[in-house]
Amino acid sequence: MSKTRIIGAAIGDDVHVGGVVRFLRTAEQLGYEVRSLGPAVPVERLLAEVAAWDPEIVAVGYRLTPESGRAVLDHLAQAAQEQGQAGRRWVLGATDPVAEHGRALGFFEAVFGGSADWQEVVDYLRGAPAQKAGGIPPQRLVDRILWKRPFPLLRHHFGQPTVAATVEGVRRISEAGVLDVVSLGTDQNAQEHFFRPDEMDPREHGAGGVPVRTPDDLRALYAATRTGNYPLMRCYAGTRDQLAWAEMLHETINNAWAAVPLFWYSELDGRSQRPLAESIPEVQAVFRWHAERGIPVESNESHHWSLRDAPDAVAVAAAYIAAYNARRAGVRDYIQQLMWNNPPLTSPAMDLAKMLAKLELVESLAGPDFRVWRECRTGLTSMPAGFDRAKGHLAASTIMQMAVKPDIVHIVGHSEYHHAATAEDVIEGCHVVRGAIELALQGLPDMARDEAVQERKAELVREARLLLDAVASLAPAGVDDPLTHAPTLAAAVRIGLLDAPHLMGNPAARGEVEVRFDDGACRPYDRRAGRTLGEAERIARVLAGELVQGR
Template identity: 90%
Template sequence: MIGGAIGDDVHVGGVVRFLQMAEQLGYEVRCLGPAVSVERLLEEVAAYDPEIVAVGYRLTPESGRAVLAHLARAAREQGQAGRRWVLGATDPVAEHGRALGFFEAVFGGSADWQDVVDYLRGAPTRKAGGIPPQTVVERILWKRPFPLLRHHFGQPTVEATVEGIRRISEAGVLDVISLGTDQNAQEHFFRPEEMDPREHGAGGVPVRTPDDLRALYAASRTGNYPLMRCYSGTRDQLAWAEMLHETIHNAWAAVPLFWYSQLDGRSQRTLLESIPEVQAVFRWHAERGIPVESNESHHWSLRDAPDVVAVAAAYIAAYNAKQAGVTDYVQQLMWNNPPLTSPAMDLAKMLAKLELVESLAGPNFRVWRECRTGLTSMPAGFDRAKGHLAASTFLQMAVKPDIVHIVGHSEYHHAATAEDVIEGCHVVNGAIQLALQGLPDMTRDEAVQARKAELVQEAKLLLEAIAGLAPAGVEDPLTHAPTLAAAVRTGLLDAPHLVGNPAARGEVAVRFTDGACRAVDRRSGRVLTEAERIALLLAEEIV
């Protein structure tokens, strides 16, 4: 590929970005620079013999029309019109370029970079009626270096949600629509007599029949054909798994190991009931080759658990998925969680989770990284929330995510509309595109590395202590539901917000020091090492 800004145009930045993106995708590129005359451009084209010629022009539409017409005429006269010519320009100049019928592709200033990437890959674009890959792993590999974008969506009625999904799909900016269903559906779908009519539509779309789900999926069969997925219900999870697979072709399952139980009140299942059910859900998806996400560890941090608890919980969930036979595992990393966590300590915590979880990786267990902005960290005010979303996404790019889960910037005020979702995708895309131009390696920061090492070491101590709760004869304590329930009951896995919870201890005290969430002695406020915390808890358990 060869490219340059033509005529008197010295604005070569757009051409350079286009060539950089092409180079990342495997093209051999050559940039001619700014203000390249038509005559010189054609000489270079004849000598270089490129597959694609990229032309940029950002001056006035009137002069642009003359320069582009001169280029098209001269190229035809010299037998160069048969090449693949591409124009990048302001929107008004782009209109003149399209009218010439000379360029294979024209990208105006408002063009979506995903369209540019589609073109460079030679892949079918939504404008050409092509359908992108329809499994999450294939779509991740297809879209690289960009991560997939995922966003929750669910309006108070099925009809409004269907129409919103159609608008989002046609916009072509979102890869994964994550259905948000109301709590009545999540807990009582298969027991409708238990639903509270006053709660219909509270917190999401009130799906009541499989046909509701089929209608939602059908609305996504347009535009860029986004994948669709939905969290498992908080009860009857195997029945939910089967239904989601049959109706919306659930792109991947998402179910926590400890939660959606008495622990968070989303159902009344005890841990001794819920953990085996989740393990069965893991196996069900594994048998069908469907990827699994255990949205586990961030639930502990949402309740202000010490960082080490969240890191250990991430490993336990991934380990259970692997032992159940899952081959493609989505590790969700919720940043800014708890909200007082500093960016540096946030990065360290995520690196610790990844080190432990990815230690399980191998030919039969692939780990895909999914990042998201902290649910409770979004500030009030649309503009502030969008700024926070962009900044958080920029930091997340330090770990090279495969999926970015966008948290709606409107959520402090109202459930995201289709327009909110589309706007959020544009905000996040801007941050991602900037990051892909080249970030400094923030993961190598000394403070980040020191905290990561500390968390890894302490999480291993915690995992050993949990395994030590198992009765004699238990071969695999970290998949043994009574042992895992005991870890919560004794407080080895604990969070301040669990105070008064019948399934948990709820007595751990924490303090944020240097931006990290650490356990402290409740009386003195002194930070406890994990070895000290474990020793105190086990001593009380023995007594």
């Protein structure tokens, strides 16, 4: 099958050919056959080349003054009409004032001004721009990931203190066409007590998210996404009655994928009072429920350990345990979330090493029946105060995340230090992150090959495997699969193999490990000896019942 042809040129007296070249290079990556005529191409020569090569699309650029630009475009449109070339698909890239005139001519199929987002160009070249052609982007997660490449999907939390305000905000975000996944944030009353409304505390309505109280609330929120670029919608699992939540989200918002941690949303973090011995089997059942319906699953597990300053090796091992449980439950499409800058004192180099270690272990499980998709996000607790500083941090963190080629980028609101993100905050954050992604896609150095990064990654893989073996060793005789055995996993937390400083005083955990960040990595620390510990030594002390940090 022959490729669609595109010819491009900067026309008239314009020598600024960079935009045209970038357009053609992107088109070539997407499977087009392209040809560039270069800078300052007279209209007559352009039309002669078009007639000779017979391309389906002609891309022209003009970035000089509006007055001369209008004259050149008028000449082009008239000459093309006279020579029978007006019926081709003409595309214009120009400064905003020239682009405005180009649209008014009615000659161009697509016009991209200087303020246009590069994603709009990619959408056009894919042939399915939702706003322009009336098409709807894919409405299943994996299909949308593949459709949007090389750009990752963008996801952002959103939830206002009332359902009405959230519905209106979702509509505005959808119409802006900048977000692929609206990640619905519900309040804690909904997460824990939706199916037990008599247990809700009225004083907590709207705390932490939108106070959904009925399935119709969810349906109204989903209906608000049916415009613009038709973003997917998803919502975290409830912290109790998780199977009932799964069924409701599937029926009301076509939940794009499930997100539920293996150990958390339990007595471990206080989001519910479920004991670990009960919550882990319930999560495994939720995994199976989604697997049976072909719905992707994310276990937002490992970063919860890092949010509580767990040693890096614990976070890496937790990532593997969660993915392993999802695979054993029959999940075919698994989203590995990687929260960067977490804990906040982690250095960028050691952060990258930790993410690479997680990916090496989790992706070792991949095969024809278990696909791993990468999702990155900026650290929840790492955002600095001040809108401008937070936006700078968000962009810099995104650049680091692009080193692992994510399929999804979960944007953390730059306003969260001050207030829950409004629709305008979400749209602005998308533009910040998309700018960083566009720059990264032009070509980053391979930061993963840095010697220090590789050394730390290898160290973490070794240490995590030691920890996984130690967890498995706790299983009673006759347990065939220790890493899916809920009593064994709960015991690993109880005795401190899986531990974090912030769990101090938690009845389900040991909470005795202490950590230091001397080299930008989060390592166990023995305060009495004044030194960090290797994971082998920490494990040995835990199994012997000793205090790890020597208080």
